[in-house]
Amino acid sequence: MTMETLKNKLKDLAALNIGAVCFDEPLSVHNSWKIGGHADLFVEPETPAQVAELMRALDGSDIPCVVIGQGTNLLFDDDGIRGVVVKIGARMADLKISTGSIIVQGGCWVPQLARKVMAKGLSGLEHCIGIPGTVGGLIAMNGGSQRKGIGENVVSVTVVTRAGEIQHLSQTDCCFSYRRSALQDSGAIVVEAELLCPLADQNAVRSEMLNDLRTRRGKFPRKLPNCGSVFLSTTEMHASVGPPGKIIEDAGLKGTRIGQAEVSTQHANFIVNRGGAKAAEVLQLIAHIRQTIRQRIGFELDCEVRYVGSDGRLTPAHLKADQI
Numbered sequence: 044m045t046m047e048t049l050k051n052k053l054k055d056l057a058a059l060n061i062g063a064v065c066f067d068e069p070l071s072v073h074n075s076w077k078i079g080g081h082a083d084l085f086v087e088p089e090t091p092a093q094v095a096e097l098m099r100a101l102d103g104s105d106i107p108c109v110v111i112g113q114g115t116n117l118l119f120d121d122d123g124i125r126g127v128v129v130k131i132g133a134r135m136a137d138l139k140i141s142t143g144s145i146i147v148q149g150g151c152w153v154p155q156l157a158r159k160v161m162a163k164g165l166s167g168l169e170h171c172i173g174i175p176g177t178v179g180g181l182i183a184m185n186g187g188s189q190r191k192g193i194g195e196n197v198v199s200v201t202v203v204t205r206a207g208e209i210q211h212l213s214q215t216d217c218c219f220s221y222r223r224s225a226l227q228d229s230g231a232i233v234v235e236a237e238l239l240c241p242l243a244d245q246n247a248v249r250s251e252m253l254n255d256l257r258t259r260r261g262k263f264p265r266k267l268p269n270c271g272s273v274f275l276s277t278t279e280m281h282a283s284v285g286p287p288g289k290i291i292e293d294a295g296l297k298g299t300r301i302g303q304a305e306v307s308t309q310h311a312n313f314i315v316n317r318g319g320a321k322a323a324e325v326l327q328l329i330a331h332i333r334q335t336i337r338q339r340i341g342f343e344l345d346c347e348v349r350y351v352g353s354d355g356r357l358t359p360a361h362l363k364a365d366q367i
């Protein structure tokens with residue numbers, strides 16, 4: 044497809060009832076690493092019906108399309124995306140809490156959800172209080188901390204499929220496993236979820252959340268843009284040599300820098316952007332860390348962070364790093 048044809052197709056899309064749209068949007072303001080080029084078309088739907096309308100219009104077309112939340116687990120290519128970025132964020136963030144059950148839209152910010160759930164005397168989201176993403180991103184990634192995942196709380200998820208159909212998935216349909224869900228393969232878009240959060244002692248829940256936040260403040264870099272933990276931990280690796288942060292630190296890689304991308308001097312499983320870092324620099328640093336650890340102890344460090352190519356394809360960042 045020529046650039047001219049793509050531009051015309053995107054103009055037609057933008058004229059549909061799909062929510063707020065803008066052209067040539069810098070992606071660096073839509074991810075926590077503050078990295079990436081421009082998106083040709085950036086859309087923020089306000090209703091599930093608008094998401095469905097957009098997906099139906101894209102179905103069968105060759106226009107690349109990426110769905111994002113807060114971009115706290117994504118590395119966008121320096122060339123941006125020649126297609127559409129759909130953000131399920133603050134414009135789709137309704138929340139209804141009743142005894143034991145929570146109905147929340149995909150764009151709700153997780154720390155806010157966790158706080159509101161605690162304020163109603165409900166429990167189960169304590170481990171999510173410090174995760175700066177959206178509910179949709181958290182469910183797609185089965186995110187969590189303290190070896191937990193949000194999948195444990197999911198009763199059902201309402202998604203819009205890539206063909207534009209609205210479907211209701213059960214917890215089983217989502218196939219949750221460690222930092223994975225079936226949504227990563229199907230590309231289905233989370234527009235709403237029902238979560239189960241049992242009644243509990245509010246003071247105990249609050250105190251657990253405060254402890255979690257205190258621990259994070261002490262351990263994680265806060266001043267420089269980052270994407271949280273870059274590498275995944277595995278049970279086997281953890282048992283024999285420890286978590287990725289320890290392994291990388293033991294290899295003497297803390298503070299290693301390529302361009303403006305640096306292995307955090309505070310926590311070695313974080314790569315920080317010292318100002319104007321390029322995606323290519325982060326990828327080179329990931330490749331360097333992987334190679335060093337492979338040669339040193341024989342373990343493969345795979346990425347939790349996902350790289351978004353200019354063709355809209357999402358892959359674990361280490362797969363792209365290996366091609367460099």
Ligand SMILES: Cc1cc2nc3c(=O)[nH]c(=O)nc-3n(C[C@H](O)[C@H](O)[C@H](O)COP(=O)(O)OP(=O)(O)OC[C@H]3O[C@@H](n4cnc5c(N)ncnc54)[C@H](O)[C@@H]3O)c2cc1C
Nearest residue numbers: 112113114115116176177179180181183186187233270271
């Ligand atoms: C400081 C910091 C700390 C972090 N701590 C943790 C932690 O403790 N535990 C943890 O698990 N993660 C952590 N993360 C990583 C990240 O916050 C989580 O993975 C989060 O759930 C991603 O949400 P997001 O909205 O930012 O998703 P994005 O980064 O925008 O997207 C991530 C993936 O989800 C998909 N996605 C996004 N929205 C939707 C949707 N509505 N429907 C379907 N798919 C969607 C995207 O296509 C992509 O594949 C941390 C990140 C940072 C920066």
